[in-house]
Amino acid sequence: MLCSRHLRQSATWTWLLVIGATFLPGALVAQDAAPGGLGVVRQIGKPESPTRSGEQLEQITEEVSAKLRCPVCQGMSVADSPSASARAMKDEIEELLAQGYSPAQVNQYFESTYGEFVLLDPKRQGLNWLIWLAPGVIFFGGLAGVIVVMRSRAQDPPVDEDGDLDAYLDRVRARVGTHSTRE
Amino acid sequence: MYSTLGQAFVLIALTCCAIGAPVGFAAGATRSEAGGKWVMRLAFGFAASMLAANLVMVAALLAHDFSVAYVAQVGSTATPTIITVVSLWSALEGSILLWGLILGGYIVAFAVLQRRGHRDYMAYALATALLIGAFFTFLIAGAANPFRAVPGPLLTEGPGPNPLLQNHLLMIIHPPMLYLGYVGMTIPFAMSVAALLRGQLGPTWLLPLRNWLLVALGFLSAGIMLGGWWAYEVLGWGGYWAWDPVENASFLPWLTGIAALHSAIVQQRRGSLKAWTVVLVLISFLLTILGTFLTRSGVVNSVHSFTQTPIGPMFLGFLAVLSIGVVVLLALRIDTLATEGRASGMASRETAFLLNNLALVSIMFTVLVGTLYPIAAEYLRDVKVSVGEPFFNRFSVPLFLVLILLMGVGPALPWGASDWRTTRRVLVRPLPGALVGLGIVFAIGARSVPALIAGALFGYALVVTTDQALRPTRLRLKKGEGLPTAFVESTKRIPRRLGGYIVHLGVLVTFLAVTISSSLQTSSEAALNPGDEATVGSYTLRYLKGETREASHVTKQAAVLEITKNGRVVRNLEPTLNFYPGRREPLSTPAVRTTVTHDLYVTLMNTSRDGSIGIRAIITPAVVWVWIGVFMMVIGTVICLIPGSTRKGGSSSAEATELSAAEA
Missing domain, CATH: 2.40.128 (Lipocalin)
Known part of the structure; x- marks a missing residue:
């Protein structure tokens, strides 16, 4: 199993190199020259959106690469990592987005290469729902608890606090020999 | 020679713990004065032998005695002297040895400072601390023994410490700070266990409990910040926080520790939340052990890697035993810490404190679940899953905004019940601050909705915090005192109050800096x-x-x-x-x-x-400003620890407590 994954990875790397070598210079010269590598099309289909460029492309590349994990780093995103492979991966993300692939398609493409591990935002499915729901359940459950506690406190018979406390404080002050600064 | 001497001291330390813990529990149960004295002596013995063991290790490092396992692992004759000394904490075995020394130091400081007037709690607390000490000393004596003699011919050169740790000054002070924070949680833990065993948590025990919690949190804040600063200066990706499992592990006890500190304030003022405070303190300590387990066992990299050393399973076992012990103890004794609280209304400071605890605990849970889930998923689904920055930010940012809101609203609201008109008055007054905050954040170019909300909340909280911090001074000014006298006198009376608001200011500065720096790169x-x-x-x-x-x-x-x-x-x-x-x-x-x-x-x-x-x-x-804010938090914490002048001359601290309530 380890072997096959390894093989698949090296096959993908070869593909990446081929795609990069073939299309990157082309894409730099003329945006519409290449519609996308055959391997990409086979994995995630045809681009879903119109082609992107300029500031829009830059922004969406940042967004997408912030949610993909740099496979060789320790828990760092492709956007943050200074490592060479993360730079290469970011270029690839930009290339795919420029061709009009949707962010979901780009995620799918990298997931099919590296596995679910590459997604920094876990997919909303199966067991993963556990962590998507837990924070809300904790917070709103706790909020209900706080409301119940405060309600029951407020319903306790009101205590004549100021009277009690003032008398007590006077005694304390008399003993300690200080004066009040109470508002 | 170093090897034998070091192991001897470790064994003496282990003996002190192994005898001291049961003697302490027995002395607590029987209220035996002689027993209490013996626990104290054994605690000093533990600390002294830990100090000696650490000195022996430093001497071995300086002497480059490569027959000692740890020196062979991290030593090198090419390393400068200062790096040689600090390589004491550059690898696992040395870190645990230092951990033992710090624990010994804490126990002695605690025993000396709290020895008067707490005899009934003291034996239990020292026994608990020595029980924790027993586990760590056991590790040092066995699985993580740094003094193990290297078999075979004597080496003449070693590899030197991890290069990443050598190239920055911050890496020299970051680990000890973090350990001081982690280990510091042992004292509040021991005090809470003592309160449960004794079935009482009175104001005379609560105040020192709060102070020891403050000490641990101050060091923990500094340690976490130094780690972020180091990452920023050394790792080269331009950020300081990546929600990495190691960072999360140190953040978890910080969150519950802060929650415990705030609920202790409610307990002190209103008598309620006693059991809750104790539960939070116990959880904070368990989280420090969990954090050590996560970072030291390698389990976060792979489920399968953590059995490579015996340390991981041992920590896991210790964590399990501690958790079970804590749950059983709580089940048996929690009813002894019944609430004796006074009634309070919905729009009161208590509500704000409860919501603060809710937000902090929710963040803790989110981070905990997000950190542990990849391990669970690998175990249950056999799939490697990542939970990263996007996930943590999505859930924690709204909760942090809630916290900033509470830092504004909470201190503005009065304790106890308040009528609708007062509530409206105190809450409307700081609103111009919110507008100014919003305007400033907008002016420097932030356009994202969370950043703008944050700006408004910061402005609001800043106005309330400054107003509250200076309130005693203002009251004195009204009475005709000069400004310097008014400020100094009111601060001298209850430094805690000013310190607390300085910490709040520091938190605001750090949060704001994090907001700006992360959204405007x-x-x-x-x-x-x-x-x-x-x-x-x-x-x-x-x-x-x-x-x-x-x-x-x-x-x-x-x-x-x-x-x-x-x-x-x-x-x-x-x-x-x-x-x-x-x-x-x-x-x-x-x-x-x-x-x-x-x-x-x-x-x-x-x-x-x-x-x-x-x-x-x-x-x-x-x-x-991220670092400056944390620096302010540390300064505020130190000010909080200065005893107020009302407490001198033997007047009981319960009275001081009531007086400070009156100043609010």
Whole structure:
């Protein structure tokens, strides 16, 4: 199993190199020259959106690469990592987005290469729902608890606090020999 | 020689713990005075032998005695003396040895400072602390023994400590700070266990409990901040926090510790939340052990790697035993800490404190679940899953905003019940601050909704915090005292109050700096030949030349860049790529120009044979304020620990407590 994954990875790397070598210079010269590598099309289909460029492309590349994990780093995103492979991966993300692939398609493409591990935002499915729901359940459950506690406190018979406390404080002050600064 | 001597001291320490813990529990149960004295002596014995063991290790490191396992692991005759000394905490075995010393130091400080008037709690608390000490000493004596003698012929040279830890001063102070925070949680834990065993948590025990919690939290804050600062200065990606499992592990006890501190305030003022405070303190300590387990066992990298050393399973077992013990103890004794609280209304400061606890505990849970889930998923689904920054930010940012809201609303609201008109008055008054905050954040260019909300909440909270911090001074001013006298006198009376609000100010500064720095980064990348220029923001970077520098264990490639701002040469920056033998990818060390308003952060991405380089330059606003804010928190914490002048002369602290309530 380890072997096959390894093989698949090296096959993908070869593909990446081929795609990069073939299309990157082309894409730099003329945006519409290449519609996308055959391997990409086979994995995630045809681009879903119109082609992107300029500031829009830059922004969406940042967004997408912030949610993909740099496979060789320790828990760092492709956007943050200074490592060479993360730079290469970011270029690839930009290339795919420029061709009009949707962010979901780009995620799918990298997931099919590296596995679910590459997604920094876990997919909303199966067991993963556990962590998507837990924070809300904790917070709103706790909020209900706080409301119940405060309600029951407020319903306790009101205590004549100021009277009690003032008398007590006077005694304390008399003993300690200080004066009040109470508002 | 060092090996034998060191192991002897460790065994003495273990003996002290093994005898001291049961004697202490028995002395607590029987209220035996003689027993209490013996626990105290054994606690001192533990601390003294831990100190001796650490000194022996430092001596062995300085003597380069490679027959000692730990020296053979991290020592090197080529390392400078200061690095040799601090390599005591550069690897697992040495860290645990230092851990033992710190625990000993805490126990002695606690025993000495709290020895008067707490005899009934003291034996239980020391016994608990020694029980924890027993586990760590057991590790030092066995599985993580740094003094183990190396068999075979004597080595004459070692590899030296981890290179990553050698190249920055911050890495020398970050680990001890963090340990002081982690280990410091043992004292509040021991005090809470003592309160449960005794079935009582009175104000005389609560105040020291709060102070020891403060000490641990102060060190923990500093330790976490230094770690982030180190990552920023050394790792080269331009950030300081990545929600990495190791960072999360240190953040978890911080969150529950802060929650416990706040619920202790409610308990002190209103008598309620006693059991809850104790539960939070117990959880905080369990989280420090969990954190140590996560970071030291390698389990976060892979479920299967943690059995490679016996340390992981041992920590897990210890954590399990502790958790079961805590649950059983709570089940048996929690009813003894019944609430004796007074009634309070919905719109009161108590509600704000409860919501503060809710938000902090929710963040803790989110981070905990997110950190542990990949381990669970690998175990249950056999799939490696990542839970990263996008996930943590999505859930924690709204909760942090709730906290900032509460930092504004909470201190403005009065304790107890209040009528609708008062509530409206105190809550409306600081609103102009919110408008100003919103305006400032908008003016410096933030447009994202969370950042703008944060700006408004910061402004509001800042007004309330300053107002509250200076209230006693203002009251004295009204009575005709001069400004300096009024400030000094009111501060001297209850330093805690001022300290607390300084901590709040620090938190606001840090949160605001994090908000601004994470939402307003601008970066640019460029490939440069010698003589070429690149621009980022108002800076121009000119590539002068490349240099190769050889040092022992590392080859550095530096790029010398001349930095010009608005046409004026500012200085040169020299980012480097460090090539360590045995590492596939080089480590990039950034060069940073820090100013009050922003940082220019330049990383060398690559160098090629034709002399061209790839660089990344990032301008991040306000980064320095992240550290300044934490520094303020630490200062505030220190001020909180200064005893108030009302407490001197033997007047009971219960009275002081009531007096401080009156000042609010």
